[in-house]
Amino acid sequence: MDAIVKNFPAAGQTDARPTQQEAEDAVRVLLRWTGDDPSREGLLDTPKRVAAAYRELFSGYEKSPEEILGRTFEEVAGYKDMVLVRDIPFYSHCEHHMVPIIGKAHVAYLPKGRVLGLSKVARLVEIYGRRLQTQEALTAQIANAIQDVLDPRGVAVMIDAEHLCMAMRGVQKQGSTTLTTTFTAEFENNAAEQARFLTLIRT
C-alpha cells in the first residue's frame, strides 16, 4: 500500500502547499500567458475561483484509500462470487498537460469473507481520479489498493476514458477512447475469470 501512496501527501499534510496568495498569483501569470488581462473586471475574481476549483478537482491528495476501504463487513450469507461495480463515471486530469480525462471505471473483486460497501468502490475511484494521473497508474492504483487493504481472492479493474489532451489539442482525435486493465491474484492467473469480468461489463 505504501508503494501506491507514498508519492502523495498524506491526509492533513498540507504544509508543503503554497499559500493562497501564491496560488492566485500563479493563476494571474497563466492568464497573462493566455494573452488576456488579469486586471480586467471579468477576470478579477478568477484567480480565487481557480484556486478553489483546484482544491476541489485535486482533493484526492487529501484523502486516504485505507480509510475509505477500512470499513468492511462479513454478513453476506456466505456470498463469495464476483462483485462488480461497473460504469463508475469519473473525471481526472492527465499529469502531462493537466487537461481532463473523462471516463468510466469498472471494478470487480472476488471476496474472501469480507466485502466492501459498494459506494466505497466509487469513492476509491474518486480519490485516485482527483489527482494528476496517467490512465495506467489510475487503473493499477485502484486495483492494488483493494487488493492490499481488503485482501480478496483477486481484483479486476478496467478503465475506458477519453483524454482531452488528445481531443482538444495536439493530435486532435475526438471520440477515441483508451482501455486499460489491471488484474491481480486469481484474476491475473485465471483467463476464465478475466473473460467473465469482461463479459459482465458488457451485459
Ligand SMILES: Nc1nc2c(ncn2[C@@H]2O[C@H](COP(=O)(O)OP(=O)(O)OP(=O)(O)O)[C@@H](O)[C@H]2O)c(=O)[nH]1
Ligand atoms: N500512456 C499514457 N499517455 C498519456 C496519458 N495521458 C496523456 N498521455 C500522453 O503523454 C504524451 C506526452 O507526450 P510528449 O511528446 O511529452 O508531449 P506533447 O508534445 O504535448 O505530445 P502530443 O500530445 O503528442 O502533442 C502524449 O503522447 C499524450 O497523449 C496517459 O494516461 N497514459
Ligand SMILES: [Zn+2]
Ligand atoms: Zn495529457
